[in-house]
């Protein structure tokens with residue numbers, strides 16, 4: 731397991747109109763723990779979809795765009811490739827992939843949240859570059875992919891695997907649909923072995939993330955972050971998960987002081 735420290739001063743940008751929507755209408759309160767079901771997670775991501783992008787920019791001071799760029803670079807996606815962004819959400823990594831593969835390539839973004847996919851499609855309409863036209867959005871489950879064996883030249887998964895209930899099955903599906911010799915690049919929070927890192931992550935979520943999310947009646951949804959990180963796999967365990975799914979090699983890189991991590995596995 732290697733460690734890369736990438737701290738760059740970002741410019742915070744807002745997608746859409748730069749304004750966060752007014753407080754979301756409060757509905758049934760959601761309590762989502764790391765033991766939550768797939769349906770509860772689907773509800774969660776549908777519910778946060780309207781503010782997801784802007785809160786990510788605000789709460790990470792724009793850093794998440796750097797981490798996503800790193801994940802896409804590590805995927806090895808090149809001009810003309812056919813690539814998959816799993817758990818694509820509002821499409822951040824899919825858009826970055828389309829810039830790598832260009833108009834001659836093909837990007838598929840898959841997610842089981844219809845609301846997240848609606849945001850992705852609306853963002854795509856606002857973008858003029860020809861490379862963005864090559865993206866298609868599919869509503870589906872990462873544990874049961876609607877694709878043939880050996881279909882893709884690269885796969886990315888940004889902040890998705892931690893949220894998938896059956897991670898073993900998702901990893902096996904990624905192996906199945908990847909071409910031999912191709913890579914999967916999986917970006918997520920890092921479940922650190924360093925108690926100070928874990929303390930800092932929890933402190934930031936409790937004292938920065940959740941208070942801001944509370945302004946949008948999303949406290950429970952963002953509290954889930956902490957539970958999901960504690961229920962996630964360490965870098966070493968992710969490397970083992972990939973190897974057990976059949977990948978020939980797997981390396982987990984810690985980034986941004988160990989707050990985040992990226993698994994790169996080769997089929």
Ligand SMILES: C/C(=C\Cc1cc(O)c2ccccc2c1O)CCC[C@H](C)CCC[C@H](C)CCCC(C)C
Pocket residue numbers: 778782785786787789790791793794889892893931934935939951952954955958986989
């Ligand atoms: C893009 C990021 C998180 C995506 C994300 C993933 C999830 O599983 C969620 C679950 C429930 C609600 C929301 C999400 C979600 O947004 C990472 C950046 C955004 C984070 C919300 C901000 C986290 C702050 C870090 C703990 C500290 C950042 C330090 C940095 C050096 C400033």
Ligand SMILES: C[S@@+](CC[C@H](N)C(=O)[O-])C[C@H]1O[C@@H](n2cnc3c(N)ncnc32)[C@H](O)[C@@H]1O
Pocket residue numbers: 768771772775776816817818819820821822823840841842843846870871872873887888889890893894895
């Ligand atoms: C935190 S978001 C990440 C979105 C995007 N990749 C990004 O980096 O911003 C996690 C996404 O995973 C999706 N997701 C969780 N479990 C899934 C599953 N089993 N199948 C498909 N999508 C899933 C959610 O709907 C959500 O859009």
